[in-house]
Amino acid sequence: MIFVSVRDQVPGERRVALTPGVVKRLIGLGAEVRLESGYGEGNHLSDAQYEEVGARFASRDALLAEADVLLALNAPEAETLSSLREGATVVSFLDPFRRTDLVTLARDRKISTLVMELIPRTSYAQKMDALSSQASLGGYAAVITAADRSPKAFPMMSTPAGTIPPARVFVVGVGVAGLQAIATAKRLGARVEAYDTRPVVAEQVQSLGAKFVELDVGETGQTEQGYAKELSEEQLAEQRRQMAKVVAGADVVITTAQLFGRPAPRIIDAGMVAGMKPGSVIVDMAASTGGNVEGSVSDEEIEINGVRIIGIANLPGFVARDASEMYASNLFALLEHAWNDETKQLDLAREGDEVLGGCLLTHDGAVRDERVAAVLPGGAQ
Numbered sequence: 157m158i159f160v161s162v163r164d165q166v167p168g169e170r171r172v173a174l175t176p177g178v179v180k181r182l183i184g185l186g187a188e189v190r191l192e193s194g195y196g197e198g199n200h201l202s203d204a205q206y207e208e209v210g211a212r213f214a215s216r217d218a219l220l221a222e223a224d225v226l227l228a229l230n231a232p233e234a235e236t237l238s239s240l241r242e243g244a245t246v247v248s249f250l251d252p253f254r255r256t257d258l259v260t261l262a263r264d265r266k267i268s269t270l271v272m273e274l275i276p277r278t279s280y281a282q283k284m285d286a287l288s289s290q291a292s293l294g295g296y297a298a299v300i301t302a303a304d305r306s307p308k309a310f311p312m313m314s315t316p317a318g319t320i321p322p323a324r325v326f327v328v329g330v331g332v333a334g335l336q337a338i339a340t341a342k343r344l345g346a347r348v349e350a351y352d353t354r355p356v357v358a359e360q361v362q363s364l365g366a367k368f369v370e371l372d373v374g375e376t377g378q379t380e381q382g383y384a385k386e387l388s389e390e391q392l393a394e395q396r397r398q399m400a401k402v403v404a405g406a407d408v409v410i411t412t413a414q415l416f417g418r419p420a421p422r423i424i425d426a427g428m429v430a431g432m433k434p435g436s437v438i439v440d441m442a443a444s445t446g447g448n449v450e451g452s453v454s455d456e457e458i459e460i461n462g463v464r465i466i467g468i469a470n471l472p473g474f475v476a477r478d479a480s481e482m483y484a485s486n487l488f489a490l491l492e493h494a495w496n497d498e499t500k501q502l503d504l505a506r507e508g509d510e511v512l513g514g515c516l517l518t519h520d521g522a523v524r525d526e527r528v529a530a531v532l533p534g535g536a537q
């Protein structure tokens with residue numbers, strides 16, 4: 157089976173789907189691995205390092221034409237999908253609820269897609285969970301970026317010239333990214349508060365040495381898969397009203413609130429931004445999915461009345477080497493799970509397999525996930 161990976165076409169992307177270590181392990185399974193020249197350049201990985209472990213290089217066009225399986229990090233663009241032969245498989249993030257064009261193209265061209273966002277959040281599948289691995293590094297990078305932009309030092313410092321109080325950091329949304337943001341801000345010495353609509357996370361917040369902010373917004377909770385339930389407009393307005401004071405007192409606010417398959421909730425409105433001190437920093441980790449913060453712009457840093465709002469989408473890309481290692485390792489775990497040792501092929505449509513049943517989105521010309529099928533043009537498959 158020929159596994160192919162080509163250079164990512166998202167501008168500025170330095171992460172790669174395959175590291176030399178994972179190429180070696182894939183070849184160990186009995187697959188061939190072929191890459192585009194200059195594949196790991198942005199990540200300081202030379203072609204020679206990949207060749208040493210058995211990868212072969214060819215032109216992008218030749219690779220796409222011969223691929224049995226295309227391995228990628230970001231969703232391959234339509235042109236790339238169209239260059240694959242019918243029946244080929246793609247394994248990558250696909251952003252399936254928004255990139256419905258790619259889902260229908262894959263369906264119509266009978267391309268099978270294993271979609272990283274749809275891997276079930278179970279203990280068994282943790283090693284394949286690229287959403288978590290990238291969110292965790294994103295949470296870290298969000299705090300480091302905020303610290304860089306903030307005019308305040310994070311730790312308390314007692315000096316002969318006086319005592320500097322610790323920076324106040326407020327984290328909204330305590331999933332994987334939020335937890336890492338809290339831990340990072342604590343390590344830097346900040347005074348950290350956090351809030352989430354899922355009350356179950358209060359204990360995790362406290363165990364990291366941060367304070368959980370209690371807000372009364374009526375019934376909240378989580379779905380069976382552990383994702384937050386969507387709040388009503390009235391609940392969100394109440395949440396903003398009660399949260400405004402905490403936001404106004406913060407030097408840094410990191411928002412990470414997401415709703416699976418839905419636009420991100422609006423957590424901070426223009427009035428709350430206006431209530432912050434000039435020099436304060438907000439990192440909106442949801443800027444690319446609609447934004448938690450009114451006025452934030454995906455992939456831009458803007459300033460409103462002296463408050464800097466950072467909407468950089470690819471925060472894990474700031475730590476591209478570690479993010480690539482983790483993604484490649486997630487990818488390998490998924491491929492190893494789907495690998496049939498006897499046939500030396502991927503076995504995708506395995507009956508009763510929870511992982512593949514969850515993340516195999518298009519196969520044999522059909523869309524298999526009802527939630528995604530429901531948002532496709534025309535509604536059904």
Ligand code: NAD
Binds near residue numbers: 288381383
């Ligand atoms: P996510 O990225 O979907 O959302 C981030 C956080 O935003 C969540 O904690 C959510 O509750 C919160 N949020 C949503 N609306 C909000 C609002 N209005 N105000 C404040 N906060 C709001 O979440 P995630 O990091 O992908 O994690 C989702 C769930 O999956 C969590 O329960 C997590 O513990 C669980 N999980 C399980 C596994 C596993 O078992 N393998 C792995 C990763 C995550």
